[in-house]
Amino acid sequence: MINLAYKDIQHTLSKFVITAMGVGMLLGIVLIMIGVYRGMVEDAKVLLNDVNADIWVVQQYTLGPFAESSRLYQDLQDSIKVIEGVDKAAALTFQGMQLFDKQQNAVRVYTVGYDPLGDFQIIPETALIEGRVLRESHYEMVVTDKTGFALGEKIQVGRDIFTVVGITKGTVSSGGDPIVYVSLKDAQVMQFSYSNPRIRNDRARGLESKDSQLVNVVVATLKPGYSANQVSPQIERWKHLTVYSQADQIQILSKNVIERSSKQIGLFTLILVLVSSIIIGLIIYTMTLEKIKEISIMKLIGIPNFLITKMIIQETILLGLIAFVFGNLFAQLIHTNFPKRVLLELPDSFILLAVIIVTSFLSSLIGVYKVLKADPAQAIGG
Amino acid sequence: MADISIKVENLVKTFGEGESRVEVIKGASFEVNKGELVALIAPSGAGKSTLLMMIGCVLQPTSGKIWLGEELVYDKTWQTKDARKIRREKLGFIFQAHYLIPFLNVLENVALLPLTSTEDEKAVRERSKEILRFLGLGDKFDAKPSELSGGQNQRVAIARALANQPEIILADEPTAALDIERAHSVVKMLKEVTQTQGVAIIMVTHDERLLGYCDKILKIVAGKVETTHSVESEIV
Numbered sequence: 070m071i072n073l074a075y076k077d078i079q080h081t082l083s084k085f086v087i088t089a090m091g092v093g094m095l096l097g098i099v100l101i102m103i104g105v106y107r108g109m110v111e112d113a114k115v116l117l118n119d120v121n122a123d124i125w126v127v128q129q130y131t132l133g134p135f136a137e138s139s140r141l142y143q144d145l146q147d148s149i150k151v152i153e154g155v156d157k158a159a160a161l162t163f164q165g166m167q168l169f170d171k172q173q174n175a176v177r178v179y180t181v182g183y184d185p186l187g188d189f190q191i192i193p194e195t196a197l198i199e200g201r202v203l204r205e206s207h208y209e210m211v212v213t214d215k216t217g218f219a220l221g222e223k224i225q226v227g228r229d230i231f232t233v234v235g236i237t238k239g240t241v242s243s244g245g246d247p248i249v250y251v252s253l254k255d256a257q258v259m260q261f262s263y264s265n266p267r268i269r270n271d272r273a274r275g276l277e278s279k280d281s282q283l284v285n286v287v288v289a290t291l292k293p294g295y296s297a298n299q300v301s302p303q304i305e306r307w308k309h310l311t312v313y314s315q316a317d318q319i320q321i322l323s324k325n326v327i328e329r330s331s332k333q334i335g336l337f338t339l340i341l342v343l344v345s346s347i348i349i350g351l352i353i354y355t356m357t358l359e360k361i362k363e364i365s366i367m368k369l370i371g372i373p374n375f376l377i378t379k380m381i382i383q384e385t386i387l388l389g390l391i392a393f394v395f396g397n398l399f400a401q402l403i404h405t406n407f408p409k410r411v412l413l414e415l416p417d418s419f420i421l422l423a424v425i426i427v428t429s430f431l432s433s434l435i436g437v438y439k440v441l442k443a444d445p446a447q448a449i450g451g
Numbered sequence: 452m453a454d455i456s457i458k459v460e461n462l463v464k465t466f467g468e469g470e471s472r473v474e475v476i477k478g479a480s481f482e483v484n485k486g487e488l489v490a491l492i493a494p495s496g497a498g499k500s501t502l503l504m505m506i507g508c509v510l511q512p513t514s515g516k517i518w519l520g521e522e523l524v525y526d527k528t529w530q531t532k533d534a535r536k537i538r539r540e541k542l543g544f545i546f547q548a549h550y551l552i553p554f555l556n557v558l559e560n561v562a563l564l565p566l567t568s569t570e571d572e573k574a575v576r577e578r579s580k581e582i583l584r585f586l587g588l589g590d591k592f593d594a595k596p597s598e599l600s601g602g603q604n605q606r607v608a609i610a611r612a613l614a615n616q617p618e619i620i621l622a623d624e625p626t627a628a629l630d631i632e633r634a635h636s637v638v639k640m641l642k643e644v645t646q647t648q649g650v651a652i653i654m655v656t657h658d659e660r661l662l663g664y665c666d667k668i669l670k671i672v673a674g675k676v677e678t679t680h681s682v683e684s685e686i687v
């Protein structure tokens with residue numbers, strides 16, 4: 070039997086392929102949006118996983134350090150280190166800031182301060198692609214490749230000049246900003262030191278400006294056999310602090326920090342899928358209308374409905390499948406050009422494929438409806 | 452009844468309701484025998500296509516009866532649920548324009564309908580080729596309609612109408628788009644088909660020069676059909 074869909078597509082191949090490419094680009098954008106969402110969720114966990122602590126000690130009654138501001142004295146790390154069950158402890162600072170490259174373009178970064186000579190090495194070796202980790206207590210900086218800074222480059226921050234000694238890949242904050250690592254001492258100056266005019270003003274007000282040794286969080290790992298549930302009550306009760314486990318921090322990030330953004334992107338993606346479905350439906354409707362004369366002729370000469378509807382359904386599903394392939398190619402080609410991470414995952418593609426097949430089938434019903442309603446009398450013009 | 456291909460009895464067709472009601476066909480009765488080439492003539496708007504569509508089971512009459520061969524297909528209502536099956540099995544259509552399927556080649560256009568009702572694809576293709584050869588298109592099997600002239604396309608349309616071995620062919624101004632030379636050639640072919648295959652053909656035409664080929668003329672006058680056997684009397 071003659072396959073009408075195959076013959077029709079063969080007859081208008083370029084038009085069919087261009088249409089499929091157009092729909093494919095739309096599907097590619099859907100995939101990118103899903104990738105943005107996945108990237109956001111994944112980015113949120115990068116720093117937490119890199120630090121890889123068992124407990125996060127923050128200012129009492131705060132959700133710090135990512136969801137709320139948290140300030141602690143640095144020496145708390147020593148008090149925590151001696152609590153039963155704690156293995157290693159380290160004080161860390163986190164701060165969003167703006168650097169400037171050679172062309173004086175602003176580069177938004179997230180600065181992590183840690184003691185390069187301390188217990189925790191929070192720069193993962195696997196992420197280091199050039200240079201080395203921090204070794205000195207001052208004026209060294211390790212940057213993420215997305216900042217655009219080169220190895221050995223000098224970067225001015227306030228009154229100090231830092232040298233880039235290492236470059237990492239894929240290290241980002243929960244907000245997706247590239248991370249720069251500096252020593253804890255430098256980070257404290259950046260975050261907590263006041264300028265000279267501010268100190269003079271405070272003195273005039275009778276206040277004493279303290280250059281406190283503050284940090285945002287103290288992280289700790291536990292000895293084997295101890296859990297966060299066992300150690301946390303001691304710290305919370307006697308040190309008047311709040312303690313979160315690694316799982317709690319992930320929960321805070323996913324619920325408190327990125328939930329609204331992810332919902333926004335999720336809703337946008339849903340709308341895009343809906344719009345894509347409507348567009349596919351309209352294309353099928355138009356494609357059917359273009360053939361309505363031929364369909365009327367076929368009905369008039371006695372071609373059974375199932376043969377004509379089979380042609381419409383086959384063309385629609387094929388259009389959806391080709392568009393899906395183009396969509397994936399398109400998304401793979403462009404996703405690396407986005408400033409923040411776009412994570413394309415195979416299961417998402419398969420889910421989209423299922424959605425496209427169902428959508429295409431439902432869209433083809435519009436075409437089928439037109440076929441069933443087509444008046445064979447149209448063929449001879451009344 | 453054995454030699455009658457089409458019998459129409461007191462056929463009426465009205466359009467609209469109330470004041471806008473128009474009675475186009477007002478009780479048409481006529482017969483067409485097997486192997487006859489019959490012309491259907493009338494001024495524009497007199498109901499030629501309407502009559503043809505009712506016989507072709509496309510348009511439902513308001514009242515009357517229609518027989519195709521020995522089968523009563525309409526008597527107050529369609530006598531079958533599947534009018535398309537009757538079209539598929541008994542009728543062939545030729546139109547003013549060729550209306551071939553543009554994405555199928557000549558052979559596929561001709562073979563499409565018979566292929567829907569047989570398993571023997573090879574036999575259908577052979578028969579379709581035979582018809583195309585008979586109509587002088589033996590070297591055009593693979594050509595698309597867009598690659599053929601108007602006359603060639605009309606011959607393919609005739610081949611398509613013949614492919615399913617119909618008892619009746621309804622031709623709605625099949626020569627309207629052709630020059631007089633090609634028009635004569637097409638009607639000659641239709642005449643040959645009636646003589647060699649015993650098919651009854653009703654051909655709507657405005658061209659009096661083609662009436663000489665016809666065995667009988669059906670003329671719609673004031674909504675009724677007058678049958679004339681003398682072709683000369685219709686030529687002015």
